[in-house]
Amino acid sequence: MKLHWSPRSPFVRKVVILLKETGLESRVQLVRSVAAIATPNPAIMADNPLSQIPALVLPGGEPLYDSPVICEYLDSLHDGPRFFPAAGPARWTALRRQALGDGMLSVLLIWRQERMKTPAQQLDSWLQAFALKISTALDRLEDEAPALADSGFDIGHLTLGCTLSYLDYRFADLDWRAGHPQLASWHAGFCLRPSAQATVPDDAAA
Ligand SMILES: N[C@@H](CCC(=O)N[C@@H](CS)C(=O)NCC(=O)O)C(=O)O
Structure with missing residues (x-):
């Protein structure tokens, strides 16, 4: 299998952590792919018309x-504990947590684009809306931190770990740990996992 990959993308990081956690890493070839919102990349678009990474190409050529x-597909390929609970409340909680982490990342990516504009180009109402959404999500996650700490490591935990690490990587000035001590403590445990330590985002990497 081929994976369109970047060492900086938090969405790609989800996939690579899952590969490492499940022992599937050797079955996937990482292909460095540059995805930029205003510069569609034909090499990615051959497999994902939206020019977004991650994109996985299966051995028969079908893209996912x-x-x-991608994460749920890969989770079907191994015999270890499942990252996507099969059924019941645990499944919906894991999927909701994944949706929250992914949704926060989507806000953060466009917030970052807005912050890179000159002050004259920036829209204050957008900046305020992004800040409110992220601070509200962090407050909700602080409430949920004891439950996160008590419930293993599934796709919800994996995604939220990547999301909070992305805040450290691109939004260090937000100081998200302030006011969120239980969430910070949970995230510190995430950062100790070998799969997380091997995938820390890095601007200096190729
Ligand atoms: N919902 C997608 C989001 C993927 C995404 O936005 N990836 C970014 C890189 S972190 C990207 O490819 N951006 C380029 C673009 O949107 O054109 C997923 O979960 O994979």
């Missing part, structure tokens, strides 16, 4: 995207 679909 986006990260929730």
Whole structure:
């Protein structure tokens, strides 16, 4: 299998952590692919018309995207504990947590684009809306931190770990740990996992 990959993408990081956690890493060839919102990349578009990464190409040539679909597909290929609970309340909680983490990342990616504009180009109402959505999500996650800490490591935990690490990577100035001590403590445990340590986002990487 081929994976359109970047060492900086939090959505790609979800997939790579899952590969490492499940022992599937050797079955996937990583292909460095540059995805930029205003510069569609033909090499990615050959497999994902939206020019977004991650995109996985199966041995028969069929492409899969986006990260929730790729992660659930890969989770069907191993015999270890499932990252996507099969049924019942645990499944819906895991999928909701994944949706929250992915949704926060989507807000953060466009917020970052807005912040890179000159002050004259920036829209204050957008900046305020992004800040409110992220701070509200963090407050909700602080409430949920004890439940996160008590419930293993599934696709919800994996996604939220990547999301909080993306805040450290691109939004360090937000100081998200302030006011969220239980969430910070849970995230510290995520950062200790070998799969997380091997995938820390890095601007200096190729
Ligand atoms: N919902 C997608 C989002 C993927 C995404 O936005 N990836 C970014 C890189 S972190 C990207 O490819 N951006 C380029 C673009 O949107 O054109 C997923 O979960 O895979």
